[in-house]
Amino acid sequence: MRATRLLLAGIVVLAVACGDDDDGGGDQAGSAAGSTAGSSSGSTAGSSAGSSAGGAPVQLEGEVNDEGTGEISGDEVEMELDDYYFGPTYLKAQPGSTVTLELENEGDEAHTFTSDALGVDQEVAAGETASVEVTLPDEGAVRFYCRFHESRGMQGAFFFNEGDTVSTGE
Numbered sequence: 001m002r003a004t005r006l007l008l009a010g011i012v013v014l015a016v017a018c019g020d021d022d023d024g025g026g027d028q029a030g031s032a033a034g035s036t037a038g039s040s041s042g043s044t045a046g047s048s049a050g051s052s053a054g055g056a057p058v059q060l061e062g063e064v065n066d067e068g069t070g071e072i073s074g075d076e077v078e079m080e081l082d083d084y085y086f087g088p089t090y091l092k093a094q095p096g097s098t099v100t101l102e103l104e105n106e107g108d109e110a111h112t113f114t115s116d117a118l119g120v121d122q123e124v125a126a127g128e129t130a131s132v133e134v135t136l137p138d139e140g141a142v143r144f145y146c147r148f149h150e151s152r153g154m155q156g157a158f159f160f161n162e163g164d165t166v167s168t169g170e
Contacts, residue, residue: 102131
């Protein structure tokens with residue numbers, strides 16, 4: 001009887017040690033699918049990407065590698081292009097303003113800053129910088145993306161108010 005109890009105790013210890021640890025780490029490979037390079041979240045059509053404020057300020061179709069929200073306070077803003085995100089991903093701006101974007105590609109691959117709605121398509125080689133001037137619309141939000149890595153979640157938007165409807169320009 002004592003041997004049976006010891007055997008059962010050993011099985012219980014083994015089962016507990018091998019069981020689900022429920023710390024969220026067991027599904028990391030699946031939850032990180034499609035988002036790379038330090039991105040905080042991948043989102044799909046109709047869902048919100050995680051941002052520092054608890055949700056994306058505007059909705060974009062497809063995957064979004066969200067690196068947070070910034071605010072444009074003057075007529076110039078720095079934007080990081082990396083493998084495979086824009087930082088910041090969302091930029092709050094003043095309607096109708098003209099803004100110079102200082103694009104810095106900190107990634108290992110070439111990237112583009114492309115916006116069909118704004119008529120911009122600037123390629124930036126790895127390790128290089130470029131400047132682009134854009135005039136934002138008077139209302140709504142405007143999407144931008146990397147032509148090379150859009151399918152990998154490299155997109156973002158200018159917006160004026162949270163929840164604005166996004167214009168793709170297509």
